[in-house]
Amino acid sequence: MNTPNHLKYAxxxxxxxxxxxxxxxxxxxxxxxxxxxDIVFVELPAVGRVVKAKEECAVIxxxxxxxxxxxxxxxxILAINQAVVDAPESINSAPYDNWLFxxxxxxxxxxxxxxxxxxxxxxx
Numbered sequence: 001m002n003t004p005n006h007l008k009y010a011x012x013x014x015x016x017x018x019x020x021x022x023x024x025x026x027x028x029x030x031x032x033x034x035x036x037x038d039i040v041f042v043e044l045p046a047v048g049r050v051v052k053a054k055e056e057c058a059v060i061x062x063x064x065x066x067x068x069x070x071x072x073x074x075x076x077i078l079a080i081n082q083a084v085v086d087a088p089e090s091i092n093s094a095p096y097d098n099w100l101f102x103x104x105x106x107x108x109x110x111x112x113x114x115x116x117x118x119x120x121x122x123x124x
Contacts, residue, residue, distance in 0.1 A: 001124075002030040004096055008072070008111055009120035012054075015096065016072045018111055023078055027099040028060065028069065031124055033092050036062040042088045044080040044101055051077065051103070053110050058100055060091070073110040075103040 007015040013032035017025045033039065041061040051057045051071040058069035079102040084091055090098045105111065115123070 001034070001121075002096070003117040003121055005117045007096070008114035008116065010054075010070065010072050010114055011120075011123050012070045014070060014072050016111060016114060017099075018108070019102070022108070023102045023104055024073055024075070024108075024111065025099045026069075026072055026101055026103060028091065028095055029120070030095050032067070033095045036060060036067060037064045038062055039088045039091050042084050042091070042100070044085060045077045047077055047080060049077045051075065053113075060088070069100065071103065072114055073103060073105045074107060075105040078102045078104050 007017050009015055013029045015027050015029050019025055039060055039062045043059040045057040053074045055071050056068040057071045060067050081099050084098050
């Protein structure tokens with residue numbers, strides 16, 4: 001299983017990356033895509049939606065199950081990755097390249113509450 005060290009992780013299996021512009025890029029972990037199996041559908045939040053940390057904001061469906069995706073931090077959804085909506089199976093082959101959405105954090109310090117790679121791996 002691949003768990004890049006430069007990312008932060010939620011116990012609900014989302015990864016987060018603080019981008020140079022101050023936004024946070026969010027996707028699902030390798031562990032999550034492996035547990036889901038073949039991903040067939042992705043529903044992402046509306047751009048402009050304001051979410052709270054740990055709030056359900058997206059859904060990923062596979063041939064086995066549907067899974068809620070949670071916001072890792074509070075803030076406003078700035079962008080979604082239409083490419084994963086159009087080709088949801090791309091998440092299975094490259095979960096860290098195929099992000100889901102970007103958040104403008106209301107409080108960037110919330111990112112510090114997430115786990116590092118070792119901490120995340122210890123929860124699996």
